[in-house]
Amino acid sequence: MAINTVLGRCEPRDLGFTLIHEHLTAGMPGWEFDNARFDRARELANIVERLKEIRSLGVSSFVDPCPMELGRNPELAAEAADKSGMRVIIATGVYNEALGFPTHFRMIGADDIAEIYVRELTEGIDHTGIRAGIIKTATGGVPGWTVDTEITRHEQKALRAAARAHKATGAPILCHNNELSPFGRETLDIFQSEGVDFNRVLIGHACGVGNMRYYFDILNRGAWLGFDRFGIDTIAPDKMRLASLFGLLAVGFDRIMLSHDAVACMLGRQSKAMLQMIEKCPNWNYAHICRNILPALRKGGVAEQTIQKLTVDNPREYFGG
Numbered sequence: 327m328a329i330n331t332v333l334g335r336c337e338p339r340d341l342g343f344t345l346i347h348e349h350l351t352a353g354m355p356g357w358e359f360d361n362a363r364f365d366r367a368r369e370l371a372n373i374v375e376r377l378k379e380i381r382s383l384g385v386s387s388f389v390d391p392c393p394m395e396l397g398r399n400p401e402l403a404a405e406a407a408d409k410s411g412m413r414v415i416i417a418t419g420v421y422n423e424a425l426g427f428p429t430h431f432r433m434i435g436a437d438d439i440a441e442i443y444v445r446e447l448t449e450g451i452d453h454t455g456i457r458a459g460i461i462k463t464a465t466g467g468v469p470g471w472t473v474d475t476e477i478t479r480h481e482q483k484a485l486r487a488a489a490r491a492h493k494a495t496g497a498p499i500l501c502h503n504n505e506l507s508p509f510g511r512e513t514l515d516i517f518q519s520e521g522v523d524f525n526r527v528l529i530g531h532a533c534g535v536g537n538m539r540y541y542f543d544i545l546n547r548g549a550w551l552g553f554d555r556f557g558i559d560t561i562a563p564d565k566m567r568l569a570s571l572f573g574l575l576a577v578g579f580d581r582i583m584l585s586h587d588a589v590a591c592m593l594g595r596q597s598k599a600m601l602q603m604i605e606k607c608p609n610w611n612y613a614h615i616c617r618n619i620l621p622a623l624r625k626g627g628v629a630e631q632t633i634q635k636l637t638v639d640n641p642r643e644y645f646g647g
């Protein structure tokens with residue numbers, strides 16, 4: 327089935343090497359009240375330069391699953407795609423309750439939210455005519471800030487909305503989980519009760535969890551795992567992410583996709599904690615997998631065919647090809 331990119335449709339076979347979870351722009355709700363210094367032309371030029379860099383390293387598609395309330399900018403994304411030659415896919419969906427989930431969405435039902443998602447997937451976002459190509463969900467608290475013991479009531483509602491929008495449109499679902507209280511399994515339970523095909527579900531941010539039982543539980547149910555935070559050493563060192571990845575590949579689990587969750591343009595001023603994190607994570611950028619992680623996999627004996635699967639074949643199958 328056709329995929330919505332910010333510049334029109336493409337087919338899954340057109341995707342090629344895909345980074346499954348990156349961000350062009352991102353800001354916490356409220357950033358727009360702190361945007362006096364936002365220089366659109368300068369930010370766009372920086373984004374285009376970074377996209378061109380990874381184009382030159384062989385990346386041809388870029389999924390930005392920014393939720394609707396975290397600084398998603400469809401027009402900027404379309405311009406960046408046009409100027410860089412990168413295929414860009416953006417998302418509909420809301421973030422977790424700890425950091426996002428606009429009040430309006432707390433007050434309406436799952437079917438109402440699903441209707442909003444479907445509209446963004448089929449007609450376009452706001453009045454831009456730019457369609458979302460993927461559905462984002464998010465659960466769990468914030469490491470070091472809040473740790474939830476279960477998926478919240480509103481998050482459950484948004485998971486059901488995502489499932490229903492997926493069934494209405496065929497768009498895949500991409501799930502954010504936090505590393506300390508990852509609810510990948512519970513997320514799948516809700517999707518199962520909604521009749522979702524797990525071949526179209528990516529349980530994200532798994533690489534920082536480091537728990538084989540968690541990985542096996544998800545992969546054995548047929549969903550995809552996102553090893554999508556390479557370079558964020560403050561959450562988990564790349565060595566730990568790689569140890570899990572090598573282990574899974576060695577026993578034949580390869581339904582995994584790779585990314586960094588990197589952000590080219592952070593909106594609003596940054597907190598001290600975020601500035602420290604950026605300083606401690608010098609490899610947290612779009613090019614790290616091409617420059618360092620794939621060579622590490624090759625050095626560890628991972629076959630070219632497997633690397634092709636992680637970067638090209640798996641995204642294609644996940645998008646329905």
Ligand SMILES: [Zn+2]
Nearest residue numbers: 347349391587
């Ligand atoms: Zn993200």
